[in-house]
Structure formats: structure tokens, C-alpha cells
């Protein structure tokens with residue numbers, strides 16, 4: 001059966017958020033599949049996620065399963081966010097102010113086709129953020145970026 005152009009366009013679109021079900025999976029497919037060593041579905045208890053393990057030329061990755069492929073019910077709600085600290089607005093403003101006051105400057109102002117920027121990463125400036133200061137040189141100045149700090153368990 002041929003697919004019309006209109007049907008193909010509909011199939012490519014993601015379903016609207018309103019159609020995504022909040023109803024939890026009740027058939028147990030994901031749990032059973034994760035228990036089978038021959039099926040590349042696994043459960044990661046640290047984050048409460050089921051995933052499909054990538055195999056082949058580039059093993060090691062995974063794709064998170066949000067919905068049960070059997071009944072369409074929602075997979076458990078991920079706890080991945082609990083592994084990272086929350087940067088409060090006050091902390092972000094404090095770090096941005098620190099970046100504005102920094103006096104980093106580059107003495108390497110030579111023109112060229114390949115440009116590298118000095119990046120200083122600080123992991124102890126904040127309890128909730130790791131901070132990168134990127135020195136773009138005298139004209140563009142120093143920019144700062146923040147990443148939420150990982151607070152989950154270490155080592156495995």
C-alpha cells in the first residue's frame with residue numbers, strides 16, 4: 001500500500017504534547033524485556049529509566065524509552081534531574097557578576113584563520129555549578145558559562 005504525501009508528512013511529525021499519555025504502562029513489557037539478557041532493553045535503577053542499548057559498530061550508547069512499545073503506556077518518570085544540582089537565580093547572578101568583574105585578557109591578538117580561546121574551568125566556585133570562563137580576546141572579552149554540577153553517586 002502506497003503512502004500518500006499527506007500521510008507521510010503526518011507520520012514524520014511528533015505527536016502533539018496533548019496526545020502523549022500520562023497513563024502508566026500496566027502490561028509489564030518493559031520489565032519483562034529488561035530481565036531478558038537477549039533483548040537489548042535495560043533498566044537503570046539510578047534514574048528509573050528503561051533504555052534500548054546500542055549495539056553494532058558503536059556500542060555503549062543508549063536511547064531512553066519514554067513509552068511502552070507494547071501498550072503505549074508511559075514508562076516510569078525519569079529521576080535523571082535528581083543527579084544534578086539546581087543553580088538558583090541568586091547563584092547564577094553571583095557567578096555572572098564574578099565573570100563581569102574578572103580581568104582576564106588575552107595577549108595573543110595575532111590575526112589568523114585558526115583561533116583558539118583560553119578556557120578556565122572552575123569546579124569549586126559554586127556548590128551547584130561548574131563554571132567556564134572563556135577568554136575571547138581583548139575585543140570580545142571574557143564570557144562565562146555555567147553547567148549544573150553532578151550530585152549523583154560517583155564511580156561504577
Ligand SMILES: [Zn+2]
Nearest residue numbers: 025027068071
Ligand atoms: Zn506496556
